[in-house]
Amino acid sequence: MLVLLPPSETKAAGGDGAPLDLDALSLPELNPVRRKLADALVELSADVPASLTALGLSPRQSGEVERNAALWTSPTMPALHRYTGVLYDALDAANFTAAQADRAAGRLAVASALFGVVRARDPIPAYRLSGGSTLPGLGTLRSVWRPVLEPALNTDELVVDLRSGAYAALARIPDAVTVRVVTEDASGARKTVSHHNKAYKGRLAAALATSRREPSTVDDVRSVAEDADMRMEQAGETELVLVTDH
Template sequence: MFVFLPPSEGKAAPPDTSQSRLDLDALALPQVREQRMQVLEALIEASGRQDAQQVLKVGSTVMAEVEANRSLLTAAAAPAHQIYTGVLFEALDADSLSAVEMQRAADQVLIFSGLFGVTNFTDMIPAHRLSMGVTLSPFGDHRDPGRLASFWRSALETHLSSVVGDQLVIDCRSSTYVPAFRPGAQQTLVVNSFTQKHGQRRVVTHFAKHARGLLAGMLLRQPQLPSRPDEVAEIASAHWEVELREAAGKRPHQLDLIARAE
């Protein structure tokens, strides 16, 4: 089993006392080191431009984070699950994982990233600001990665396919990160989340992120990891009303988590 997660927009910078720095050779999937460096250099260049806010598609309130991108090669690093601070990661609650469960997370969880393509749960990374939905072309030549989703799809396809093999993938990613790598439909279970009130279902982004993080944490804490979509649905049914829809053609299995709106 693998769990695919998106990163979070919100990130916590490691303490200034941290002695760890980014080491591209130490990240999961070292075969894409060259591509990571290409994106890293383009991000540093783009973050120093006057149009950085527009290029990186961010609001004015996070421009300090964009400025910090320029120091990524020397910035402090911490485990990915500590850097990401969004709703999904709060719900997963990595701090409460046992040592065995944390090792399981390191082995089974992959976090997709505009900057790194993909990392594992415990890879040491710095806080940064870059979405997979960005197009990075600050140099205007062969050094530009361009549209990141396409760039990473090309870089990851062969190497990540070998890692994942034919194992079940529980896909909790947001739509921005899905194009970077698509496992086979028959081995993929996409997690959807809805709130229901008066018979009407709707997606609330905050609650959807929370539900996916909570489910990921539940799976990591199981005595035995699930290997089939129906086993994941059974685990989820302890917390939500669930509907499981089988894969059809290129459409993966779908697990709907349905919560009652208060």
């Protein structure tokens, strides 16, 4: 099973790993595009105003441009610890046992505008690039990534796709299991969750990543979620609905 997570705009600073080495990352067939995008970001960072515009940042976020300037020289850390925010707080990978961390390393991957997809233990630097960005001379990231990323993600194993829209657009995975989070009030009325969506998906990802069982079907995913006290319903052949009460 592969659980594909969305990235986060925020990244943890620092790290104690060697500088970026594309050959140390999973899916080496993605390396030509990774190198092209990394070089483009470094080149763009020489023009701070242009970088801010291309990346959709404010002048107060110019430190993000400095991160991009140092892509090839700054320290790295495992991807699962580089990404931060609500989903990753709920995932709580720092508190996995050694056995759970090993299972998670084999099951979790993170969608990335810069790297396409990285596995949990892939060493990456801090950077700033969003799925909806357009880099000068390269066009949209969807046009850059789809031709190489879709074949790379064409796998016989079960894929649970928790990506957000901009990252799902970078590569379509037709048979992937998707999860929609809804809230149900006392009258039974439901609406799609926005504020807590990432937290629930982080909890689900943690349950799937650390389960002693190896989920291989939609029913298995639902069962693991229910064992973790999450209410899950099947809405279609490959769509699940996670129902919350707040």
